[in-house]
Amino acid sequence: MDNITPFLIGHHDSKRNVAISPELILSAHSANYDMLTFPITTPHFHSRVLSVLSTAFSDASTNLNEFSSRNAAPVIIDPLSPADSQLTPDESISSIIGTTSSWIDLGSPDPIIADISRQVLRLELAYAAFCGVTYVIIHGPRQNNSCDVAAYARAVLNGLDQGPYMQLYIWTDTHFDPANIKKQVGDLASFARREYMLSDDSNDGVGAVFQAWQAWDTIRSVCKYSTRLNLALSITKSLPPLPVLSRWYSEPIRLLTLDGNTFRKNPKGYPALSTEHQEYILKLMRLKIQPWLLICDATPIKDPSHRPGENTESNFPSLNQATTMPSTEGDPHLQYIRHLQSKRSGMNAMDQFGAGYQDYLQAPLQPLTVNLESVTYEVFEKDPIKYEWYERATARALHDWIEQGKPTSNPDGRVVVAVVGAGRGPLVSRALKAAEDTGIDIDMWALEKNPNAYVLLQRHNENKWDQKVSLVKSDMRTWLGPQTSRKLATTRKTYNVDPDEAEQDGSSQAPTIPEDQNLSASSTLMPQNNRYKIDILISELLGSFADNELSPECLDGVQHLLNPIHGISIPASYTAHFTPVAAPKLHADISLSMINVNPTAAEIPYVVMLDQIDFLSTSTPPEPPTTASSPTKTKTFATLLSKSSRQSSGSTASNATSKAPAIPSTPNIRTAWSFHHPNHSINSPPIANAHNTRYCKFSFPVAHTGTCHGLAGYFETVLYPGVELSTNPLTMEDKSAGMISWFPIFFPLKTPMFLPEGGVVDVSMWRQTDDRRVWYEWLVEMYVGSSTRRIKVGSSELHSSEKEACLM
Numbered sequence: 001m002d003n004i005t006p007f008l009i010g011h012h013d014s015k016r017n018v019a020i021s022p023e024l025i026l027s028a029h030s031a032n033y034d035m036l037t038f039p040i041t042t043p044h045f046h047s048r049v050l051s052v053l054s055t056a057f058s059d060a061s062t063n064l065n066e067f068s069s070r071n072a073a074p075v076i077i078d079p080l081s082p083a084d085s086q087l088t089p090d091e092s093i094s095s096i097i098g099t100t101s102s103w104i105d106l107g108s109p110d111p112i113i114a115d116i117s118r119q120v121l122r123l124e125l126a127y128a129a130f131c132g133v134t135y136v137i138i139h140g141p142r143q144n145n146s147c148d149v150a151a152y153a154r155a156v157l158n159g160l161d162q163g164p165y166m167q168l169y170i171w172t173d174t175h176f177d178p179a180n181i182k183k184q185v186g187d188l189a190s191f192a193r194r195e196y197m198l199s200d201d202s203n204d205g206v207g208a209v210f211q212a213w214q215a216w217d218t219i220r221s222v223c224k225y226s227t228r229l230n231l232a233l234s235i236t237k238s239l240p241p242l243p244v245l246s247r248w249y250s251e252p253i254r255l256l257t258l259d260g261n262t263f264r265k266n267p268k269g270y271p272a273l274s275t276e277h278q279e280y281i282l283k284l285m286r287l288k289i290q291p292w293l294l295i296c297d298a299t300p301i302k303d304p305s306h307r308p309g310e311n312t313e314s315n316f317p318s319l320n321q322a323t324t325m326p327s328t329e330g331d332p333h334l335q336y337i338r339h340l341q342s343k344r345s346g347m348n349a350m351d352q353f354g355a356g357y358q359d360y361l362q363a364p365l366q367p368l369t370v371n372l373e374s375v376t377y378e379v380f381e382k383d384p385i386k387y388e389w390y391e392r393a394t395a396r397a398l399h400d401w402i403e404q405g406k407p408t409s410n411p412d413g414r415v416v417v418a419v420v421g422a423g424r425g426p427l428v429s430r431a432l433k434a435a436e437d438t439g440i441d442i443d444m445w446a447l448e449k450n451p452n453a454y455v456l457l458q459r460h461n462e463n464k465w466d467q468k469v470s471l472v473k474s475d476m477r478t479w480l481g482p483q484t485s486r487k488l489a490t491t492r493k494t495y496n497v498d499p500d501e502a503e504q505d506g507s508s509q510a511p512t513i514p515e516d517q518n519l520s521a522s523s524t525l526m527p528q529n530n531r532y533k534i535d536i537l538i539s540e541l542l543g544s545f546a547d548n549e550l551s552p553e554c555l556d557g558v559q560h561l562l563n564p565i566h567g568i569s570i571p572a573s574y575t576a577h578f579t580p581v582a583a584p585k586l587h588a589d590i591s592l593s594m595i596n597v598n599p600t601a602a603e604i605p606y607v608v609m610l611d612q613i614d615f616l617s618t619s620t621p622p623e624p625p626t627t628a629s630s631p632t633k634t635k636t637f638a639t640l641l642s643k644s645s646r647q648s649s650g651s652t653a654s655n656a657t658s659k660a661p662a663i664p665s666t667p668n669i670r671t672a673w674s675f676h677h678p679n680h681s682i683n684s685p686p687i688a689n690a691h692n693t694r695y696c697k698f699s700f701p702v703a704h705t706g707t708c709h710g711l712a713g714y715f716e717t718v719l720y721p722g723v724e725l726s727t728n729p730l731t732m733e734d735k736s737a738g739m740i741s742w743f744p745i746f747f748p749l750k751t752p753m754f755l756p757e758g759g760v761v762d763v764s765m766w767r768q769t770d771d772r773r774v775w776y777e778w779l780v781e782m783y784v785g786s787s788t789r790r791i792k793v794g795s796s797e798l799h800s801s802e803k804e805a806c807l808m
């Protein structure tokens with residue numbers, strides 16, 4: 001197994017009522033916990049607040065009507081006294097996560113309750129910050145329709161100001177489930193006056209599974225995606241449907257909490273988790289920022305102030321308690337989680353290659369205008385698939401060339417192969433290998449414009465390639481083509497056919513080429529000024545969105561050197577693909593930090609190894625027949641689900657269960673446009689570039705409510721018929737599983753767009769050029785209603801990367 005970070009596990013006891021001390025911390029550590037939670041205030045403070053509230057409600061002099069305007073604050077909670085908190089700024093502080101009071105209700109519809117709750121939160125956060133507590137948990141908004149989530153969010157925004165270094169965790173369940181509601185004594189929510197409550201406070205089934213996420217979405221939007229506001233996600237006993245789990249995956253989960261009752265008992269009576277729980281937790285524990293785990297209200301930590309023999313509840317449990325207590329030393333819940341840690345599987349090639357790069361935004365390479373460093377080439381060259389597939393494509397092209405009896409451009413009968421943009425030469429080595437394996441003589445050329453890489457090409461030619469390669473240092477668009485100093489034969493020795501063999505066959509020409517084509521081929525291909533054409537032109541100029549590194553423009557500029565009748569380009573074609581995604585982390589990175597360095601940061605496409613994203617438009621494939629035994633698409637999708645590309649399912653709240661639905665749905669990824677080479681409809685080299693503009697518009701149905709932060713882009717390429725590469729999550733496994741060279745591309749939205757359930761997102765996309773530069777433009781619009789009557793409910797502005805256009 002590879003080296004993966006150990007889990008950091010904390011202990012939470014919602015009724016912790018022992019003094020905080022270095023001994024308590026030691027006791028937690030010796031129980032093998034890394035940290036523990038501690039309430040910021042005491043029951044004394046709780047009683048004090050309750051009595052202020054009761055006085056306010058009973059005191060006729062309090063003008064409660066003032067509250068109906070929701071502006072006044074006549075009920076004041078006095079600052080904390082020593083009896084109100086056990087915290088003190090000492091060495092214990094760094095080992096605890098502070099918890100604010102669970103009995104406040106920041107989103108209460110009753111203005112007095114909401115106001116008192118805000119004051120409590122402010123006092124608690126301010127004191128915790130003063131003591132040096134870095135991490136604080138705030139209980140999430142109540143999951144009922146009366147809850148004023150906007151007011152809750154506003155209070156949290158205020159809370160962020162209480163401690164500039166403090167990280168706040170909003171503690172929320174994955175979904176609303178009445179079974180998870182815990183009644184508590186002295187809960188301020190229970191004192192809310194009836195006139196402020198909605199008559200129907202209940203949740204309906206379907207929308208409710210996204211209600212907790214929707215509340216979180218409001219909170220972080222109000223708090224402007226603050227990086228100090230994160231999630232403590234409670235993994236409940238019943239798991240929500242896959243779309244909900246997939247949505248949470250995209251969010252900044254820093255704490256995963258597991259209640260004692262989330263665990264089942266295994267046959268030996270020890271706590272264990274269902275397979276679905278294990279899988280989801282292990283998936284979250286592989287996030288780039290590994291969340292901490294909190295085991296809540298399971299096994300208490302030994303109270304260091306109790307001496308053995310003393311008559312305490314833990315020393316003398318009731319009979320009932322005794323039956324549920326572990327028979328061995330140690331906390332069995334913790335032992336189970338430590339055991340789960342050892343079940344983590346190793347990383348696959350892509351995980352290893354991308355480790356640390358998840359969701360890290362990078363400017364796309366511009367190899368045309370910028371000369372790449374050797375390490376960049378070195379990274380490409382680690383790909384276990386790309387070069388293998390190029391070799392396969394070249395071998396097939398060579399084989400077909402000979403089999404179809406095509407005339408070669410070099411009159412000596414060798415097939416002329418040129419790698420344009422050869423870099424440090426890996427495709428040259430592969431082409432030579434393909435020729436050797438197929439037993440076909442080739443005339444090998446390699447061109448590169450990067451003068452530094454060219455040094456290595458010369459060295460390889462000497463040491464590795466036996467001087468078999470003709471090297472050219474040039475931009476491919478200004479190259480005049482292969483040339484020889486030898487006098488070229490005027491009679492063509494074609495088709496790579498050994499003349500002796502041909503004579504024995506009774507033919508000197510392969511029969512498959514029609515006569516007229518042969519004639520024209522012979523005249524067009526006759527060398528001029530000792531220059532001749534290329535038969536197979538190999539290039540790798542593709543970017544994450546296929547054409548974004550200007551492969552079309554470069555190949556158009558060299559196409560005139562290609563054998564005009566039979567010339568083959570590897571790649572033969574490529575397509576760009578995209579889909580709308582939720583990517584809160586990427587939005588936060590762009591809008592909070594990158595924009596400060598580059599004002600156009602929200603209008604640039606980025607290369608990024610997408611990980612914490614959620615596909616917003618998905619559909620469920622029809623259920624496969626149960627008898628099918630061959631690997632079906634569904635199987636591929638299911639495989640994808642377990643990898644970094646996540647899918648969702650169409651199930652509803654009614655089947656919220658610990659069993660994940662069997663058929664995951666797949667993202668709707670649409671093909672934006674394509675390019676083909678050679679392109680016989682253009683003059684080469686072309687004088688203008690208008691033929692390389694593109695436009696497309698697609699509608700994406702949205703099954704579940706969500707927030708769109710941008711578009712995820714991918715590409716597919718046909719190197720040679722039957723040999724394809726793909727980064728498209730729908731086809732990558734089938735076409736080029738294990739390929740690591742390209743991360744996807746991300747087109748951001750300046751302002752996130754809320755997508756209502758059942759709506760349709762229209763995305764328009766352009767590839768633009770002014771004959772000197774190339775850039776992209778994109779626009780996202782949101783519609784609801786039926787196909788006959790669409791109502792527009794939102795639109796992004798037109799985004800354009802023109803200011804950061806790629807120079808041709």
Ligand SMILES: C[S@@+](CC[C@H](N)C(=O)[O-])C[C@H]1O[C@@H](n2cnc3c(N)ncnc32)[C@H](O)[C@@H]1O
Binds near residue numbers: 475540
């Ligand atoms: C993505 S790298 C691929 C390098 C190498 N073929 C490989 O697969 O590892 C593209 C290479 O093409 C070169 N290149 C890009 N545009 C070019 C042009 N117009 N003329 C010549 N070389 C070009 C770059 O310098 C770079 O070395």
